Amino acid sequence: MFRIIIHSHFRLAKRSRPSFLRTESQWLRTQGRKASTFDYKDSLQLRNLLEDEEIAIASTAEEYSQKKLLPRVLAAYRDENFDKDILKEMGEAGLLGATITGYGCAGVSDVAMGLITRAVERVDSGYRSALSVQSSLSMGAIHEFGSEELKERFLPTMAKGTLTGCFGLTEPNHGSDPGSMETTARIDPNHEGVYLLSGSKTWITNSPIADVLVVWAKLDGKIRGFLIERARCPPGSLETPPIKNKTGLRASITGMIHMDNVPVPKEFMFPDVEGLRGPFACLNNARYGIAWGTMGALEDCIERAREYSLSRKQFKGNPLAKYQLIQKKLADAVTDATFGLLACVQAGRLKENGLLVPEMISMIKRQNCDRSLAHARQ
Structure with missing residues (x-):
């Protein structure tokens, strides 16, 4: 594979000036591709690191969260009320225990599960908490440590959200x-x-x-x-x-x-x-999801702050976004969200290959929570 790529670059170099002297835009045009444009919602093109199935799952989770969860979250927060039907809705969408293979579960990748928690927490951390407890802590414990009888008895109905x-x-x-x-x-x-x-x-x-x-x-x-x-x-x-x-x-x-x-x-x-090996294994799975979820919360903060700073006029009728102090805060937040998500993807790939250790999970959870809270409080 690398040999093919190298030979391809070599043939291009023979037809024109050396590739290392050309700009990225010029090289892309020789490939029949358009130059990249910056998108603050995907600053370093994380989407290109995802499989097609993962993109589709993220889209499903995002659509459900925005259409079903967002309209009810304000009243739920004010009234301190959780609608148990939410878990049934998540079950119908295939979001519960999603990394488990069999037993009525979707069997998706760890990165896909992270994308699900990111989409849910973009609406509210409480909803992500309910999802994590059902999926990572409860179903995860049964799947990892329960007998086959317990798995067959409880996991299918928990995956549907009919058992909490x-x-x-x-x-x-x-x-x-x-x-x-x-x-x-x-x-x-x-x-x-x-x-x-x-x-x-x-x-x-x-x-x-x-x-x-x-x-x-x-x-x-x-x-x-x-x-x-x-x-x-x-x-x-x-x-x-x-x-x-x-x-x-x-x-x-x-x-x-x-x-x-x-x-x-x-x-x-x-x-x-x-011993504590059992509960800690479950908690580490939940912490992995929290690292993703906090990035969803931060992304929502960025979007709301950006919209407000563009629409709010101050000082001779200028939008707040015109001023460098506001621009810096938004730039810092976008940077931290981008790096945090890239760390999550890397952790997810390691997890899928059995290479993720607890210290790594603690590191990305600690960092992403810290950055999300810092920006949300500004």
């Missing part, structure tokens, strides 16, 4: 220190093959509406993963009250999980994972 999941790790006394969790599991002395879970989790997205709850608890001192099916819980054993009056993520629903001897069949425990 949540992920219970954080506790009232243990947020950044999940290894010290107090939630416990013990063998039910009265029923063979049943565990009893007791304890509390907090700041759990989707918990008040969850049908299936992934809960991490200590069994004989070791952290294990369990699935709680709400419909099978005896009255009073499971409560999931919402947390109200949040100042952020108001368009998603957040709550607690209170367990008082919740019975869980042994088949509903993840069989082959113990």
Whole structure:
């Protein structure tokens, strides 16, 4: 392949002056192609790094988000209300658990999944949070660590959005220190093959509406993963009250999980994972999506700021966009969004080839969140 390209350039050079002396525009004309033009929405032509299927998936996610989510987000934020039908709509669009192959899921690339979260968070971070918890944390945990029976039982209906999941790790006394969790599991002395879970989790997205709850608890001192099916819980054993009056993520629903001897069949425990390796693997998948999502939020900020600065007239009737101070802020934001998205694509390709490590995910998530917040606050 490289030999063909080199030979092609060599033949062109023989017919005209050396290619390295010609401008890009001149070279492109010899190829029958038009010179590039700058597009602030795709400053370094990220689109050229995507497969056709990924572009189509991004278009589908963007169309759904703008037509279905955007019209309802203002009221949802004001009223602190999450419409459960949103997950069903996402399921119909094939957006839930999209990287999972089989079980009614789309089986798309990791880059395509990133493009989905970017499109959703361009509307609201709360909607992206609901998507991430359903896809990366709940379905992801079942797919990665659950038995084949659990996968076949839950994943198809969760992919449709007819069953809602949540992920219970954080506790009232243990947020950044999940290894010290107090939630416990013990063998039910009265029923063979049943565990009893007791304890509390907090700041759990989707918990008040969850049908299936992934809960991490200590069994004989070791952290294990369990699935709680709400419909099978005896009255009073499971409560999931919402947390109200949040100042952020108001368009998603957040709550607690209170367990008082919740019975869980042994088949509903993840069989082959113990310790924090399980929950951290799920969280890393969600963090990868957040790195993409924050870029969608930043892009929306850029678009709104640009439109306002072009339409707002100040100082002798000039638009704000005429002044270099405003231009610099917009240029900085576009630059950070461009580099952040390129980092996301690179991380996605590494992930698809099994080369993405947690430190890389932490780096792009930290950087993209920081840049998005910095520009949004200006």
